[in-house]
Amino acid sequence: MVETFVLADGAATPAGSSRDLATASAALPTGAYTTLRTYGGDGVPFLDDHIRRLEESSALQGRPAPLDRARVRAGLAAALRATRHPESRIRVTFAPPELFASIEAFEPLPDRLYEDGASCVTVPLRREMPQAKDTRFLSPAQGAYRDLPAGVHEGVLVGEDGALLEGLSSNVFAVMDGVLRTEDERALHGTTRRFVLELARGLVPVSLEAVHQSDLPRLAEVFLTSVSREVLGVVRVDGVTIGRGKPGSLAKDLR
Structure with missing residues (x-):
């Protein structure tokens, strides 16, 4: 209630x-x-x-x-x-x-999800104003959640160029070639995202550029950030296994 x-x-x-x-x-x-x-x-x-x-x-x-x-x-x-x-x-x-x-x-996510990692799929939805948290986005986002396949935790918004922009209610990070990457201009700047970026800069190189759908097989790890999730490792995106199929070490360190 x-x-x-x-x-x-x-x-x-x-x-x-x-x-x-x-x-x-x-x-x-x-x-x-x-x-x-x-x-x-x-x-x-x-x-x-x-x-x-x-x-x-x-x-x-x-x-x-x-x-x-x-x-x-x-x-x-x-x-x-x-x-x-x-x-x-x-x-x-x-x-x-x-x-x-x-x-x-508040009901925290089960520990098992953090241990095993989450699955995501890309969804055909975008924010009209990426930098604004507008309540008009909530209804289409809720509809997208209802349409997610069974067992999928989050939907990921994709740019016209195939860039992974952000989740329906999260920010998306990925590690590729030893660099932590996340979209900047076309994604909402979550408060947890800002804190994670501050911590991550002391651990790995950081680039404010998104990875793309075509990069999925090359990614060492992917994770989501939000107030409710904190830092949640992702092990599959659109059916593609990320890294070794387990939450990555950086996600664990940041959590």
Whole structure:
């Protein structure tokens, strides 16, 4: 169950319940969004980065508006106290001047998926504005998830040139010829992506250029990053085995 709140003046006012985050988002005005998770019950890492991205996404939508950091923090804290989950997954929607938080209990992915690795397929979907987290992307992304074959964890968006751009709700990284590569200009800059890039630059050479579908047999490893997944190794893309068919060492080190 998802509980939605209106955040205003440091307070959280209940605004309804939904069966899942997709349904909750569909009931709200169109706007910018970001997804958070808690650690230790009420800790939200990189919250300022998430707030800044809400402002940037809203500006790209033609609705520039500032957010008061202290009031957002206070409102989120009030909403978390009201829901009282051990850990929470939160989708914040900014439709100026309104700000909403939809909260559900956070359920981590099974350890087995991290041990064995995930499978992905490419999907015929692209963001209209790659640098903006626009709620209008959520419905087609949800439809793409429903269409994924059984056993496939994530869909990967592909550029006209065959570049692997990003996942439906993740960023995509690949290691080829000893270099960690990820798309830059045509992909959303996730907060976990930024943190992983900072860590990775101390471990391996990094290139902000995507790998392509034709490169799949050459890749030593692939992994996804997102707030909910953190770092998740990928062992197959479009049926092609990545590396040795197990999550790679870099993904394990970064996790």
